[in-house]
Amino acid sequence: MHTDKNALTDTFNRSINYLRVSITDHCNLHCQYCTPRDGKTKHTNLLSYEEILRIVRLAVELGIKKVRLTGGEPLVRRGVIPFIQRLAQVDGLSEIRLTTNGVLLEGMLHDLQRAGLEKLNISLDSLRPRRFEEITGSACFAKVWRGIEKALEMGFPVIKLNVVAMRGVNDDEFIDFARLTIKQPLDIRFIEFMPVGLAGAGQQAKFISTADIMTMIAPLGELQPIKSQRLHGPARMFKLPGAAGSLGFISPLSNHFCDTCNRLRLTSQGRLRSCLLTDREEDLKGPLRSGASDEDIRRLLIQTIINKPKGHTLTQGQKTGSCHGEMSRIGG
Ligand code: SAM
Numbered sequence: 374m375h376t377d378k379n380a381l382t383d384t385f386n387r388s389i390n391y392l393r394v395s396i397t398d399h400c401n402l403h404c405q406y407c408t409p410r411d412g413k414t415k416h417t418n419l420l421s422y423e424e425i426l427r428i429v430r431l432a433v434e435l436g437i438k439k440v441r442l443t444g445g446e447p448l449v450r451r452g453v454i455p456f457i458q459r460l461a462q463v464d465g466l467s468e469i470r471l472t473t474n475g476v477l478l479e480g481m482l483h484d485l486q487r488a489g490l491e492k493l494n495i496s497l498d499s500l501r502p503r504r505f506e507e508i509t510g511s512a513c514f515a516k517v518w519r520g521i522e523k524a525l526e527m528g529f530p531v532i533k534l535n536v537v538a539m540r541g542v543n544d545d546e547f548i549d550f551a552r553l554t555i556k557q558p559l560d561i562r563f564i565e566f567m568p569v570g571l572a573g574a575g576q577q578a579k580f581i582s583t584a585d586i587m588t589m590i591a592p593l594g595e596l597q598p599i600k601s602q603r604l605h606g607p608a609r610m611f612k613l614p615g616a617a618g619s620l621g622f623i624s625p626l627s628n629h630f631c632d633t634c635n636r637l638r639l640t641s642q643g644r645l646r647s648c649l650l651t652d653r654e655e656d657l658k659g660p661l662r663s664g665a666s667d668e669d670i671r672r673l674l675i676q677t678i679i680n681k682p683k684g685h686t687l688t689q690g691q692k693t694g695s696c697h698g699e700m701s702r703i704g705g
Contacts, residue, residue, distance in 0.1 A: 381436040383681045390438040395641040395704030397445040402474050403510040406572040408701045420643040422456045431670050439468040443704035448477040454484045461489035476513050478520030492531035499543050533560040539579040551590040554618030562621035570699040583624040631684030641702050645677040650685035
């Protein structure tokens with residue numbers, strides 16, 4: 374483990390430069406596999422924006438370059454726009470990203486753009502309004518879609534749509550999602566279903582591998598690999614012939630990317646987690662609220678990175694994972 378101005382490097386020589394922050398575990402959707410209906414944390418148990426900013430500043434001093442805001446649904450937390458503005462002023466932080474379900478996007482896009490956010494990840498598991506409602510418990514597909522269209526009109530340079538691939542749920546739509554990239558500059562990314570939290574409990578028959586997803590969209594033409602860029606993260610990227618957008622495949626189970634994992638996570642309740650799929654966490658909220666010094670917090674950040682496991686141990690088709698935490702709290 375060493376730290377220098379530009380890098381936090383862990384025991385397995387991975388540079389840790391990416392912090393994902395769940396700013397709330399509250400969500401305005403209740404996806405079957407993700408958010409429990411009664412799971413909301415009391416506001417005082419959440420880190421305050423001030424506390425998050427303090428952790429981010431210290432993490433950036435140690436080498437974090439990129440922060441992603443997630444949740445729960447980050448856009449439901451009051452004051453998120455001024456918070457992003459303040460985050461954008463953290464010296465040395467080169468990228469801020471947001472992952473959203475898109476429900477509130479349409480009305481917030483101008484503010485988000487003004488706050489300095491350029492790249493959007495929008496989660497969308499179905500293009501069919503009725504099915505969207507079955508999966509999420511809310512009839513707001515049209516709202517989400519208007520948000521996506523407006524983001525395209527406003528020229529956001531990166532708009533990624535994240536689709537969790539689920540056998541028997543949305544597998545008949547993969548080809549429709551892929552087809553969207555032909556005319557629109559969208560990055561459609563298929564994510565393998567992970568046995569995490571609610572999704573671990575008997576839902577694993579829904580798992581479908583990247584290889585199978587690729588077979589299903591093969592009728593659209595040969596997938597042309599795009600040279601991997603830092604921007605793509607763990608996705609393997611392709612284009613359909615002549616397409617405006619791209620296709621990405623994120624395969625945490627069938628082809629895991631632990632060897633190159635550069636992530637650290639801060640949960641909505643102020644716990645640091647070095648692996649999404651391993652339950653070990655380090656509490657920061659307690660120390661923060663009992664007068665810990667910056668040096669103490671730095672030590673905890675470094676300790677978490679030292680303890681980052683070499684890889685997760687989940688396997689394809691596993692019925693219950695070693696990760697029992699809820700995605701909404703950890704931040705997907
Ligand atoms: N509310 C925001 C959103 O919808 O993007 C951010 C939080 S949500 C937990 C982040 C992402 O995690 C979503 O794309 C969601 O579909 C994904 N996710 C949740 N549970 C998952 C699972 N078991 N396997 C794969 N992806 C999952």
